[in-house]
Amino acid sequence: EIVLTQSPGTLSLSPGERATLSCRASQSVSSNYLTWYQHKPGQAPRLLIYGASIRATGIPDRFSGSGSGTDFTLTISRLEPEDFAVYYCQQYGISPGLTFGGGTKVEI
Amino acid sequence: QVQLVQSGAEVKKPGASVKVSCKASGYTFTAYYIHWVRQAPGQGLEWMGWINSNSGGTNYAQKFQGRVTMTRDTSISTAYMELSSLRSDDTAVYYCARDLYWADYWGQGTLVTVSS
Numbered sequence: 001e002i003v004l005t006q007s008p009g010t011l012s013l014s015p016g017e018r019a020t021l022s023c024r025a026s027q028s029v030s031s032n033y034l035t036w037y038q039h040k041p042g043q044a045p046r047l048l049i050y051g052a053s054i055r056a057t058g059i060p061d062r063f064s065g066s067g068s069g070t071d072f073t074l075t076i077s078r079l080e081p082e083d084f085a086v087y088y089c090q091q092y093g094i095s096p097g098l099t100f101g102g103g104t105k106v107e108i
Numbered sequence: 109q110v111q112l113v114q115s116g117a118e119v120k121k122p123g124a125s126v127k128v129s130c131k132a133s134g135y136t137f138t139a140y141y142i143h144w145v146r147q148a149p150g151q152g153l154e155w156m157g158w159i160n161s162n163s164g165g166t167n168y169a170q171k172f173q174g175r176v177t178m179t180r181d182t183s184i185s186t187a188y189m190e191l192s193s194l195r196s197d198d199t200a201v202y203y204c205a206r207d208l209y210w211a212d213y214w215g216q217g218t219l220v221t222v223s224s
Contacts, residue, residue: 044217047210047213050212088152090211096155096170097155097158
């Protein structure tokens with residue numbers, strides 16, 4: 001079973017700064033199946049990036065994803081106030097179906 | 109527009125079962141899988157399993173094997189997740205979400221509280 005480890009656990013930044021979030025897999029993951037979500041309290045998670053680097057519909061271009069193999073990165077180029085949230089990476093496999101990382105909280 | 113609307117909050121006693129519904133609209137229900145994902149208080153997202161909305165085939169996370177049952181009723185575009193033998197650590201928000209390799213649309217979440 002693939003384990004996804006996200007770092008750091010918490011990222012303390014200010015609006016306008018750049019955020020770099022890491023997701024490391026315990027074994028190689030197909031880039032086609034590496035996904036990033038944003039999750040705010042009281043809301044459903046929001047799909048940001050799929051296929052490691054493809055922005056979902058309506059996602060601003062300040063969000064970008066990159067990486068391959070076991071190392072993936074979500075970058076937020078300039079933080080807006082609404083970007084402060086928890087971010088999860090996720091991979092798809094035959095068994096189990098979806099695996100989530102532990103999350104990175106981006107806080108002010 | 110695509111919507112997944114879940115049933116309301118539930119309070120259950122330990123040992124009981126809960127059944128959460130997820131009604132889909134705005135797309136062809138049988139064309140997409142439905143995942144169930146939960147989030148316990150202060151914890152991250154945890155995948156429980158998926159159901160193939162067309163065939164009814166399922167794939168459950170090993171942790172929930174024997175306790176979870178996912179079904180669907182194509183006539184009303186609704187998926188269901190039933191969890192039995194509830195324990196206090198099953199207290200969580202339960203989400204349904206669409207698609208297979210990732211989840212592009214999510215329900216609003218259903219809070220299930222297990223308490224004596």
